[in-house]
Amino acid sequence: MAELQASESKDEPGSSSVVKIMKPPTTRIIPPLNFCPVERQLYRSAQPSIINQPFLKDLNLKTIIWLASEEPQDDFLDFCSNCHINVEFVGLMNEYAYKNVNPWDSLSEGTIRRALEIICDKENYPLLVCCGMGRHRTGSVIGCLRRLQGWNLASVSEEYRRFTGARGGRIMVELLIEGFDINSVQVDPSKLPEWLG
Amino acid sequence: MSGLPEDPFQMDEELDDRSLKSVNPIARESNQQDQRLLRDGNTSNKLKAVGTQSHQVPNDIPELLNPVAPTYGDVTDAVDDDEQQYEEDLDDKLDRSMYNQKTSKEVQFSLPTKELTPPENFAPVINNIYRSSFPHPNNFTFLRKLKLKSVLCLIPEDYPDSYAEFFQEEGIHIFQLGMSGNKEPFVNISNELITEAVKIVLDPKNQPILIHCNRGKHRTGCLVGVLRRLQKWSLSIIFDEYRKFAAPKERPMDQQFIELYDESDIERYAEKNGLLPIRWD
Known part of the structure; x- marks a missing residue:
C-alpha cells in the first residue's frame, strides 16, 4: 500500500490535483502467537513466522530454545542465521538420546533439564523459548523453571493454563511439572541470571 | 521418572482413551514422587495439607488437582455478594472481608x-x-x-x-x-x-x-x-x-x-x- 502511494505522488510533480495521503498507515508490529515476557530478557512464544521478524529483531535475541520435535521452517532458520541468533534444538524427534517418538509426546525429564540449563546461563540472554504453538512444551519448561524459582504449584498451573488456549491445560503436563526433580538441574551459580540468584 | 514409559504422558488429544486407561500407574508414580519431595522438605506447604490424612495412598490425587480449580471457577466470587443482578461486575469490586481476614496470620x-x-x-x-x-x-x-x-x-x-x-x-x-x-x-x-x-x-x-x-x-x-x-x-x-x-x-x-x-x-x-x-x- 505504501509503495502505491509513493508512485502516485511521483506521477505529476507539478500538478496540484494529486491527492497526497498525509498520514500513511503505521507499521504494525506483530509478536508471535502466545508471546509473553517470562522474566527480564527471557521470552516465550509459538513458532515465529515471517510476519514476526521485525518484532523479533527488536528483542535482540542471542539464543532461541527450539522445543518442538520437528525442525523449524527454513525461513525461520535463515532469519536466525542472518541475525546471529543461536538456535538450540532441544527435544527433536530424531535424537536418539531423547525418547520423543511422536510430535505430541511430552518432553522427557532429560530434555527439560537441558533446556533449563540453557536458561540458567546468563550468557545466552536475551533468550526466547518456543515450540509449535507455545502451549504445552514451552509450558512444561517454563513451569519447571517456575518451580526452580520456588513458585508454588497452584501459581505455576495458573500461568501454564493461561497459554493453553480453548482446549485447556493437560493434567499430564502438570504432573510432569510437579514430579520434575529440580535438584537434578546442574547450574553454575556464577552464571545464573540476576532474577534467579 | 526415568523408568517411566513415554505413554502415560501422551499429549495427543486423539489418544484420550489410551491415556485414560493408564491413569492408575501415573497416580502411583506421582505419589511416589510426592513422598520423595516430602522427604526433601521442598514442599512444606503440601506437607501440611497431606499430613492431615494420616496415610495418603492413591486417593490424594484429587488433592493434587484441587489447586487448579479455584483459579477458573467463578462460583466463589458470585456466591456471597448481594448485587446479584450484574454477575459479571462482581469482579470489579474489592471484597474487603477477604483481605482483612487473612492479614497477619x-x-x-x-x-x-x-x-x-x-x-x-x-x-x-x-x-x-x-x-x-x-x-x-x-x-x-x-x-x-x-x-x-x-x-x-x-x-x-x-x-x-x-x-x-x-x-x-x-x-x-x-x-x-x-x-x-x-x-x-x-x-x-x-x-x-x-x-x-x-x-x-x-x-x-x-x-x-x-x-x-x-x-x-x-x-x-x-x-x-x-x-x-x-x-x-x-x-x-x-x-x-x-x-x-x-x-x-x-x-x-x-x-x-x-x-x-x-x-x-x-x-x-x-x-x-x-x-x-x-x-x-
Missing part, C-alpha cells in the same frame, strides 16, 4: 514455607513493568523480589491498613487512579485516566512498577492494551493477549476501548519526554 504462615506465591494473573508486561490482580499479604514475599519502586492501583478502594507497613518497608510509592471498569451500558473507562496511567507507568523514575486492579483482567487489561498500542502491536495480537488474561470474562467493550483509545495526547507527551519508542531491554 497469613503472613506468618507463608514465611516458613519459603514458597513464592505470585498474585493471580501476574506477568511481566515490558521490561520493568508488571501486571497482576490485587495482591494478597501472602504475595508479599514474592513481590519483595521484584524490588518495586511503585505500584499503580486502578481501583478506587483504599488498601487495607495492614498493607501500609509492607509498602513502607519496601519504600514503594503508591499511585492510585480509581476507575470503574467498562460496564454495559453506561459506565466507561475514561480516556483521560488511562492517559494519566500511561504517563505514570512509562516514567522510568517509577519503574519497576506493578499495575493492578482487582482481578487483573479488565482495567489492567485495558491499560496494558494501550501500552501495546504505543508499541505498535497489531490489534489482533493485543486482543489475543487481553483475552488470555481476562478469560473467562472477556469484555467486548474493553477490546473496543483499546481500539478506539485516542493515543495522540499521550504520543505527543511521550515523544516530548523521550519515552517512545519503548525498547525491550
